[in-house]
Amino acid sequence: MTDAHDTAADSSLRTTGGAPPDDGGSSATEAPIPLLEPREGIPPVIADEAALAEVIAAFAAGSGPVAVDAERASGYRYGQRAYLVQLRREGAGTALIDPVACPDLSGLGEALSGVEWVLHAATQDLPCLREIGMVPTRLFDTELAGRLAGFPRVGLGAMVENVLGYVLEKGHSAVDWSTRPLPEPWLRYAALDVELLVDLRDALEKELDRQGKLEWAHQEFDAIASAPPAEPRKDPWRRTSGMHKVRRRRQLAVVRELWEARDRIAQRRDVSPGKVLSDAAIVEAALSLPGNVHALSALSGFGHRMGRRQLEQWQAAVDRAKALPESRLPQPGQQVPGPPPPRAWADKDPAAAARLSAARAGVTALAEELNLPQENLVAPDAVRRVCWEPPKSLDAEGVSQALVGYGARPWQVELVTPVLVEALSAKAP
Numbered sequence: 001m002t003d004a005h006d007t008a009a010d011s012s013l014r015t016t017g018g019a020p021p022d023d024g025g026s027s028a029t030e031a032p033i034p035l036l037e038p039r040e041g042i043p044p045v046i047a048d049e050a051a052l053a054e055v056i057a058a059f060a061a062g063s064g065p066v067a068v069d070a071e072r073a074s075g076y077r078y079g080q081r082a083y084l085v086q087l088r089r090e091g092a093g094t095a096l097i098d099p100v101a102c103p104d105l106s107g108l109g110e111a112l113s114g115v116e117w118v119l120h121a122a123t124q125d126l127p128c129l130r131e132i133g134m135v136p137t138r139l140f141d142t143e144l145a146g147r148l149a150g151f152p153r154v155g156l157g158a159m160v161e162n163v164l165g166y167v168l169e170k171g172h173s174a175v176d177w178s179t180r181p182l183p184e185p186w187l188r189y190a191a192l193d194v195e196l197l198v199d200l201r202d203a204l205e206k207e208l209d210r211q212g213k214l215e216w217a218h219q220e221f222d223a224i225a226s227a228p229p230a231e232p233r234k235d236p237w238r239r240t241s242g243m244h245k246v247r248r249r250r251q252l253a254v255v256r257e258l259w260e261a262r263d264r265i266a267q268r269r270d271v272s273p274g275k276v277l278s279d280a281a282i283v284e285a286a287l288s289l290p291g292n293v294h295a296l297s298a299l300s301g302f303g304h305r306m307g308r309r310q311l312e313q314w315q316a317a318v319d320r321a322k323a324l325p326e327s328r329l330p331q332p333g334q335q336v337p338g339p340p341p342p343r344a345w346a347d348k349d350p351a352a353a354a355r356l357s358a359a360r361a362g363v364t365a366l367a368e369e370l371n372l373p374q375e376n377l378v379a380p381d382a383v384r385r386v387c388w389e390p391p392k393s394l395d396a397e398g399v400s401q402a403l404v405g406y407g408a409r410p411w412q413v414e415l416v417t418p419v420l421v422e423a424l425s426a427k428a429p
Contacts, residue, residue, distance in 0.1 A: 249331065359424075
């Protein structure tokens, strides 16, 4: 067994109550302490180049890891850009930066190159940070660390409370961060989000090391830091909520035209697409195929509050879809590379279905033994692909190469390969 196998088997060392044990093997039971104010108070928002230069110099001269967070305006504005960036580092204190007033933070990113960045749920913030020139070369993700360590709740508030014994106020997580000026309570909340992030990182590092999982975490963090930007999603209109109701190709064309028209308007107005027209309204129009503005206005989502001009622009989109020749209508379903949905395997390939059933059972058992989520032990898509189209060589080397090809990290390959080798020998009933 690996060190992590040994630790998981020792129940006296496993976490209890969602918190890591102390040196004696028992978790703290003291009531958590509300964290109400940043240690140095709420810093001023950096909104000009001169102040930014001072922050860059201070953080470059700081020591140790740097805590980084970003606030977006999801549900209010178009896209996922950052509207506030928070940082904290030993020797530099906390900084709150307005990326609207200072849209190029590449100088700050360069000053922190080589420094370990501590983020919570890094993959959520990295795209918007990349847009303003901030790209880490090393990172520590406290949410992912919590998953690997087996914590049942890995939100920042839950982790800070369970690991460090402090309560963070979370009332402003879903506010419109594009608001200017930002209210003082929001700024206090934002500063507190990075106040204890490095402390949390240090505690989780010790816990991962105790469990024999620290090297796993390092491999995961390196994979996130080195990952290229995500490719633009193909046919994003197909993700319209309620699409499962839309069956006919002409109706699909209406969804596409309305979605694309809405997207252009939302981008031009810099508002969330849902504030322009709801997904439910798009699907309703696609199912009804209204013949004129009057018929459209009777549909849910196109009510009396919508002006004549707006109704006409939506009806024009419906009319464009209705006028398309058959050859230009979208095909039902989205062509997804890789194996079909698992529910179809029993009919299409019973042997593959048997392999997948055995693999899932083996991965589930191993994940429970190691006290971590199955999806962090190995990507479910990698398991499906190996089971649907097994490597030519069904031994450990062949399976390992296949997993590496699907992006598995070395620690995952080492642990999961024996499970999949056994599963690939499963026979259809």
